[in-house]
Amino acid sequence: MMQHLDTADKVRREVAPRTAQKHKSALGQFMTPASIARFMAGMFPPSSLGTCRLLDPGAGVGALSCAFLDRWMAGDFSFETVQATAYEVDGALQEHLKQHLGAYSTVQADIISGDYIELATAAPLQAAGYTHAILNPPYKKISSRSAHRLALRSVGIETVNLYSAFVALAVAQAGPGGQIVAIIPRSFCNGPYYRPFRDFIFQRAAICHMHLFASRNKAFKDDNVLQENIIIRLERGGRQGPVTITTSTDDSFTDLTTSEHPFDRIVVPDDPERFIHVPTTTEKSAIELSPAVRYSLAELGLKVSTGPVVDFRLKDHLRAMPEEGTVPLIYPGHLRGTGALWPLPGLKKPNAIMRNAETEKWLYPNGFYCVVKRFSSKEEKRRIVASVIDPSAFGGCTALGFENHMNLFHENKGGLPEPLARGLSIFLNSTAVDENFRRFNGHTQVNATDLKLMKYPGREALIDLGVWARQYSTITQEMIDVQLGKLTA
Known part of the structure; x- marks a missing residue:
């Protein structure tokens, strides 16, 4: 027919x-x-x-x-x-x-x-x-x-x-x-x-x-x-x-x-956003099965927020390079591996923002933070790409601006203890977290809400991961996965 x-x-x-x-x-x-x-x-x-x-x-x-x-x-x-x-x-x-x-x-x-x-x-x-x-x-x-x-x-x-x-x-x-x-x-x-x-x-x-x-x-x-x-x-x-x-x-x-x-x-019963997940396998992931990964950010005493500096709204206050009266402005382009490089003259983005009455409410105190890019590039194997903001990279600056294309973990709008920031970064950069995230999150970006709804290891376990990470100048994906495997086993 x-x-x-x-x-x-x-x-x-x-x-x-x-x-x-x-x-x-x-x-x-x-x-x-x-x-x-x-x-x-x-x-x-x-x-x-x-x-x-x-x-x-x-x-x-x-x-x-x-x-x-x-x-x-x-x-x-x-x-x-x-x-x-x-x-x-x-x-x-x-x-x-x-x-x-x-x-x-x-x-x-x-x-x-x-x-x-x-x-x-x-x-x-x-x-x-x-x-x-x-x-x-x-x-x-x-x-x-x-x-x-x-x-x-x-x-x-x-x-x-x-x-x-x-x-x-x-x-x-x-x-x-x-x-x-x-x-x-x-x-x-x-x-x-x-x-x-x-x-x-x-x-x-x-x-x-x-x-x-x-x-x-x-x-x-x-x-x-x-x-x-x-x-x-x-x-x-x-x-x-x-x-x-x-x-x-x-x-x-x-x-x-x-x-x-x-x-x-x-649809997870206690999810206020009512996100729709599309699991692609009936097997539960290592993260879902692990009794060690069961804490909410609130239980850890942490918050995650989208970087508050929307550059086109604050255009008049942006500066190509640091000068008197400015503080560092961090873009995803400043993030390198697990750390940050600042300033970067060839970035094509401003490296600094004026600190004044109009910008003050968008700034965070200088300190250790864990940041996650909202958009991962094609070259990156993982959807979640986390880095540590180390205050020593910014000299004696007292404040930092975080651009809108990243999410940052903080404690009531302040920095984190260094081992906690490093431990969070290690956990988020693991293959197990990436696989679990991909299974449930369809969009190519990582929103603060996605990170808010995830479960995490306890605070002590994250600090232990951070202490472990401090011993090495370079850490491979395999090292991260082996270390996380010990925690989730």
């Missing part, structure tokens, strides 16, 4: 290269390859419904609807009738969409030309009774005062990106038991700004299945999208049970692995 998805995919491959990058970026829309569309359609569970009401917002040329309808035509669903509603804002794609959905003579297709957010929020938000929704929504930030943001707010949706807005609306419009399958960036899982979106979803739906691509650039490789994508299946009003997790390297799905996890491994 000829599958209409193949026709839609042929059109996608012809249309996509001809669509200007500027146009794609303006709409934030990247069309779904056939292999992903088929996989997504395959994620819906069997259904005994007589009538299917299918929603495809941001439908493009119709690949997702076609994949779903092909599955129905092949006898996989027992629906007697299918009513499909597809929204598409891009006039250049609407004709293709009409053609592709029109090829299913038994389907009642309603193609709506226009902006899904605008149209769905025009009236008070209520379930439109969709039984199934399949979507690859646009990816684009929504500014706080935009028409989209205000329209969403009017129906109780507070979110920062078009993709999460589309998913929230699809969930709201689904009838009881409605199934929603979406391919979206993984940033909603633990981005702090997505907290209201996570709460919105948890109040209305159960997470049933999540699929993770191991490679960051393979899901939309034709469009050169470097984005960690996830496919999620939600059930409107469903009872939350265990979650199926599947992974594959890329969109060929040839190395598909499947596991199932209790929900308390997906």
